[in-house]
Amino acid sequence: MYELVATTPDGGVALQRLDRAGRPVAGPDVVPRSRFPAEAARIEAQDGPRWVWLRTGDWYPRLLHAGVPLGRCHDLSLCAAILRHSSYVAEGQYTPGAGVAGSPHGAGDGIPHRLPSGAAPYQDALFDEVPIENRPAGGFGTELLAEELHSQLSAVAGSPHRPRLALLLAAESAGALAAAEMRHAGVPWDATVHDAILRDRLGPRPVGTARPALLEQKARELRSLLNAPALNPDSPQELMRALRREGIEAQTTRAWELRRYTHPAILPLLEYKKMARLLSAHGWAWLDTWVSDGRFRPDYTVGGVVTGRWSSRGGGAMQIPAEVRPAAKARPGHRLIVADASQLEPRILAALAGDSAMAEAARDRDLYAGIAAAGFGGDRSQAKVALLGAIYGATTGESGRLMPKLARLYPRAVGFVEKAARDGERGLTVTTHLGRSTPPPSARWTASQRTGSAEEQRRADALARERGRFTRNFVIQGTAAEWAECWMAELRGRLRGLRERGLHAELTYFLHDEVMVHAEEAAAEACAQAVRDAARAAGRLLFPGAPVEFPLSVAVVGSYDQAK
Structure with a gap:
């Protein structure tokens, strides 16, 4: 059973029940936007449908804000992006409808239009975030969305690999729900600990755009060692000129290349770059922007990479450095359960x-x-x-x-x-x-x-x-990303079961093959077992009967750094 959600021309919310083929079984009910959370809670509790909408991010955050979690959905944009190119869909079997004709995060072959010098376009596309399209204005009516769902379901039904394709669409849509839930919950983050780390590494917080004291001290050391009194180490052009004047013929200022040289300025330069990176990527500005109410709330992009891997829009969620991980700290009376798949x-x-x-x-x-x-x-x-x-x-x-x-x-x-x-x-x-x-x-x-x-x-x-x-x-x-989404979908269900038993736990972070759960101490061991059980279930879903094991490293800790 499906429950379709769409915006009406006057800004209301249209809700329409659809059958298993995606066909309407009755006319839409229209409710004011203010009543939508209450109505969604009633329908979820009564029927537990699979919710259908153009984009999960347009609807689910407001439900979470109102305390209305959902079990299942079908994200039309994410599913269209998969079906559009899938070789499991026969030619001519599926054509995206108007408004979902492109990927929700962009289209094309994954090759950036502008490449850095020497870059391999397809290899880079494995890791680069795909650009985000502009959303169509005016919303989408129930007729259009129902027709799109029917088209997608028909494409899956006609596929020679129907079970696999259906599992992929369900896992991708579950990922969209999880992404919204993790942003809503946030990673518990101790701003005081983070500030102390920055002060220890960089010096006191500076005023305005000035460099912190320890970073400026390192810059002065570099100027002396490179005989460049006016050097701005943050300028690649100035730095390259200063290096070459000292006989260092590096082609870039990347660490792996600089380490080939023995000049006394190399180690201080590498240290400066590391400190500057910490300041720019996770310094005080990051803390002010991304941490509020004791939580870091990443903005995930599901399927943001052409292989299906996730990316994030700002905040650096996909690369939290070891230096600041002590700040990812469980609340009093809670623990972090951190798990990653070994050699996935x-x-x-x-x-x-x-x-x-x-x-x-x-x-x-x-x-x-x-x-x-x-x-x-x-x-x-x-x-x-x-x-x-x-x-x-x-x-x-x-x-x-x-x-x-x-x-x-x-x-x-x-x-x-x-x-x-x-x-x-x-x-x-x-x-x-x-x-x-x-x-x-x-x-x-x-x-x-x-x-x-x-x-x-x-x-x-x-x-x-x-x-x-x-x-x-x-x-x-891409298949590893599918396993990870199935793992996360299975884990969502198990954590929901724990909450129904009065054990509070929430999924707070995801990174390719790693998850983090924030749980009450009483629920920590049950959560750790749920994480393991979910991984085994994901392996069975993708490769039933296969002899391959997908072991996890699971740690129950007080802060993120203790898990590594």
């Missing part, structure tokens, strides 16, 4: 490829250690380099040298990623386990492959290899 992507590869030998190497132990014992003379570091090289396409250098050994040990796993890479190089689509596919190559990419001169051919070959590296990892990273 390599285990996903073993499951996707059906490589029983690799699955056995990971059974009840560290995967890399198991691979090392099987064929790398016990050298864990070599095993890790070889496997990550296969997943990410680093097939030259040390990874390339070790690849033949890995291929002999695990031909199915290596063959799986190699096929994905070759398909990508040929411009073909690759698809995750549940059905998220790469968009087709752009016209720009396709035109680059129609070349004549030797120089153009070399460029075309390089672009083809870049796309191959992209597709090689797309299937792994």
